Amino acid sequence: MNALEVSNLTVSYDKKPVLEKVAFTVPEGSITGIIGPNGAGKSTLIKSILRLLPTISGDVQVLGKPYAKQKKVIGYVPQRSEVDWDFPTNALDVVLMGRYRHIGMFKRAGKKEIAWARTCLQKVGMLEYADRQISQLSGGQQQRVFLARALAQNAKVYFMDEPFSGVDAATEKAIIKLMKEWKEEGKTVVVVHHDLQTVEDYFDHVLLLNKQPIQFGETQTVFTLENLEKTYGGKIAFLQKAPTLEKESL
Template identity: 80%
Template sequence: MHALSVNNLAVTYDKQPVLENVSFAVPEGSLTGIIGPNGAGKSTLIKSILHLLPTLSGNVTVFDEPYKQQKKLIGYVPQRSEVDWDFPTDALDVVLMGRYSHIGWFKRANRKEIEWAKTCLDKVGMADYANRQISQLSGGQQQRVFLARALAQDAKVYFMDEPFSGVDAATEKAIIKLMKEWKQEGKTVLVVHHDLQTVEDYFDHVLLLNKTPIEYGETQKVFTLDNLERAYGGKIAFLQRGTAVTQEVK
């Protein structure tokens, strides 16, 4: 059984194709990096899987069941740029939002739920900021709060859209630590990622994307210069297991 299966997904914007013929299946308990050049449709892919954007064709299943029937199993960490950080709420309330699928949108959180949310904040080093307005937090702190919200969701499949963008080194380490803990617990994580130098260290699977899948599979098999050339074109420069590699595409 696959944690996630995407079949023949297609998305258009203003009648222009953004994603075409996207099909892949993600094994349970894996860390998948979604890699590709700017404009490749990486964030669009996540949003279309989550039904946040309309699709032209295709379907998505989670543990062999339609996505809509499995929404409670899904956790999502959006890009920081898409969040209204001026919204008048504190860190604890943001984390409690991750529990709404469990307690219901119109019910008040009980003491047990509140304590669980505080535990999640503590796990990402934000316990002392529970009552702080999110607008008063730094970028790294804001990202940690959303990590805590994802923890509170207690999902089986997590989607993270550029979680390392604009964060400090300590927050990046906290994100990686959490991702690896999820993997050890048998959970599945898909991450939109840009830094080619860290791909081999962070992910055991890679989806190389440029509007359509270039290659998907285990990192050691997919993350090659030949495949990167196909996805990016031009000159490729990155670190491969600590060794600088540069190659001009002919």
């Protein structure tokens, strides 16, 4: 079964199309990167898939069913810049928010839920900060708390919007370790990503996007200099591992 099927997805702001006829299929148990220049619509794509933004046309299927019927099996890690980090709550409460779809929005978390949330914090190295206000955490620590919240959701399909942006090396390692664990468990991860040098190490599949899909497929096939130049609209410096190409830094 495919984890995600997007067909003919079109989104516009103020009657101006920002995504046009996006279509791709993500196999279950894989890690997919969404790659493209600034303004290409990468975050817009994820938000429209999750129905956080309205669409003009298109269809989204998650594990063979419409998105509306699969909300409980979907996890989402937004960009850090979109979170109100001054909101008066601690790390444990943020993680417990990941259980609301299971326990109900207005029900109090029981001992079992709290124990699970603490386990998720421990898994990302943040248990000692469980009672710390989120505004008092560093950027990397805040991102780890949101990873723990995603873990608490116990989803089957995860969407992550620029999870590596502005984090320290240790947090980046923690994120990719978690992504690979999810994959080993048969779960699926879709990630908006900007660092071209890590694409081949992190992703099984890649969607190259610039307001419309340029290419989608297995990373080793699609992630080429030619396709990247089409995506970014011109020549770019690109670190290519293949020995036939000269290595350049971005």
